[in-house]
Amino acid sequence: MNRARIPFYKHDLGQAELDAIAEVFRGEILTTGDVVAEFESRFAGYLGVPHVLAVTSCTGAMHMALLALGIGPGDEVITTPMSFVATANAIVEAGATPVFVDVEPDTGNLDAARIEAALTPRTRGILPVHLYGLMCDMREIRRIADAHGLFVVEDAAHCVEGVRDGIRPGQLSDMACFSFFATKNLTCGEGGAVTARSAEHQEALKLLRLHGMTKSSSDRWREGWTPWDMISMGWKYNLSNIDAAMLLPQLDRIDRKLAERDELAAAYDAALAGIEGLTIPASRPSARHARHLYTVWLPDHVDRNVAVDRLRDAGVNVVVNYLPIHAMTYYRETLAAADGAFPVAERIGRRTISVPFYPGMPRNHIAIVADAIRDLVVGW
Ligand SMILES: *Cc1c(COP(=O)(O)O)cnc(C)c1O
Numbered sequence: 453m454n455r456a457r458i459p460f461y462k463h464d465l466g467q468a469e470l471d472a473i474a475e476v477f478r479g480e481i482l483t484t485g486d487v488v489a490e491f492e493s494r495f496a497g498y499l500g501v502p503h504v505l506a507v508t509s510c511t512g513a514m515h516m517a518l519l520a521l522g523i524g525p526g527d528e529v530i531t532t533p534m535s536f537v538a539t540a541n542a543i544v545e546a547g548a549t550p551v552f553v554d555v556e557p558d559t560g561n562l563d564a565a566r567i568e569a570a571l572t573p574r575t576r577g578i579l580p581v582h583l584y585g586l587m588c589d590m591r592e593i594r595r596i597a598d599a600h601g602l603f604v605v606e607d608a609a610h611c612v613e614g615v616r617d618g619i620r621p622g623q624l625s626d627m628a629c630f631s632f633f634a635t636k637n638l639t640c641g642e643g644g645a646v647t648a649r650s651a652e653h654q655e656a657l658k659l660l661r662l663h664g665m666t667k668s669s670s671d672r673w674r675e676g677w678t679p680w681d682m683i684s685m686g687w688k689y690n691l692s693n694i695d696a697a698m699l700l701p702q703l704d705r706i707d708r709k710l711a712e713r714d715e716l717a718a719a720y721d722a723a724l725a726g727i728e729g730l731t732i733p734a735s736r737p738s739a740r741h742a743r744h745l746y747t748v749w750l751p752d753h754v755d756r757n758v759a760v761d762r763l764r765d766a767g768v769n770v771v772v773n774y775l776p777i778h779a780m781t782y783y784r785e786t787l788a789a790a791d792g793a794f795p796v797a798e799r800i801g802r803r804t805i806s807v808p809f810y811p812g813m814p815r816n817h818i819a820i821v822a823d824a825i826r827d828l829v830v831g832w
């Protein structure tokens with residue numbers, strides 16, 4: 453057997469990132485400082501939002517966003533079961549309860565048409581996820597939120613480059629959260645960011661990011677020690693200059709990398725066309741897809757877990773995005789959603805595989821992966 457011939461992902465960081473890190477080493481501040489501030493300002497410019505704070509993860513960003521909005525025990529937050537567990541976990545971290553709403557059958561995104569039926573007197577907000585890189589219908593979600601006095605926080609971990617109906621993550625929501633985890637489109641290994649539209653929210657997030665302290669250690673380094681205070685409860689979510697340095701050169705290449713992701717996706721679309729029962733998740737005509745993952749949904753009669761093993765035996769590494777969150781043991785035990793409660797998400801969860809997909813991927817791998825999937829499905 454030719455195991456692991458086709459990798460799922462390889463980062464494309466190189467000399468530019470090494471040079472940027474070396475520059476931080478030659479300076480004096482390794483922790484949060486001027487390089488983080490430069491990244492925050494450039495990322496805010498890229499997104500077209502007034503404020504960005506860099507943090508250590510998207511999970512932390514979502515936790516902070518919910519706390520900044522005053523969410524806590526007794527509150528309910530509407531979200532999607534078709535996501536990574538971090539989305540719901542952030543709601544639990546804030547002390548609130550996730551309330552799942554099923555997803556659109558063709559995209560896997562939170563189905564805005566189902567939100568109103570899930571509202572209760574305890575509902576405080578909506579936390580949509582832009583699955584695989586396609587933005588949810590944010591105009592409709594914002595309209596529903598405004599009609600019911602709710603906040604909107606976006607899990608934009610997949611959607612740095614996304615645009616839909618002329619808007620980007622962070623522009624209609626109260627806050628949008630990003631991940632710079634190892635396999636994300638923009639990465640420093642571990643990291644994240646949160647946007648804010650108001651200066652008040654930005655100030656609240658700053659305190660939440662660093663122990664509720666009125667000064668950071670680089671403020672004290674710059675100004676010399678002056679009295680500081682802890683004025684509210686805060687966490688420890690600040691990003692370091694070393695990590696921020698890795699992100700800056702990637703912002704210079706971001707358009708080129710997205711163009712390459714588009715090209716790879718188009719090549720997969722063509723190579724996978726005409727396989728009976730195989731579904732390629734839809735995009736939307738008014739959207740620029742951020743192309744984080746290239747995911748396909750296998751025919752219903754194919755046993756996905758067996759398919760993953762067989763593809764691995766054929767040398768193709770694939771992953772599963774996602775097993776629905778409400779089916780995880782912890783959420784079964786705490787929320788007790790019945791099997792069949794979210795049938796659209798559950799069906800996607802039984803069928804979904806994500807195939808190798810990253811800028812710099814050898815082009816001949818696409819045909820190898822597509823042929824392996826075709827052989828698997830046709831021969832099932
Ligand atoms: C990766 C991911 C997260 C978590 O990001 P971290 O930076 O690892 O906390 C959250 N939501 C989604 C949809 C993700 O893919």
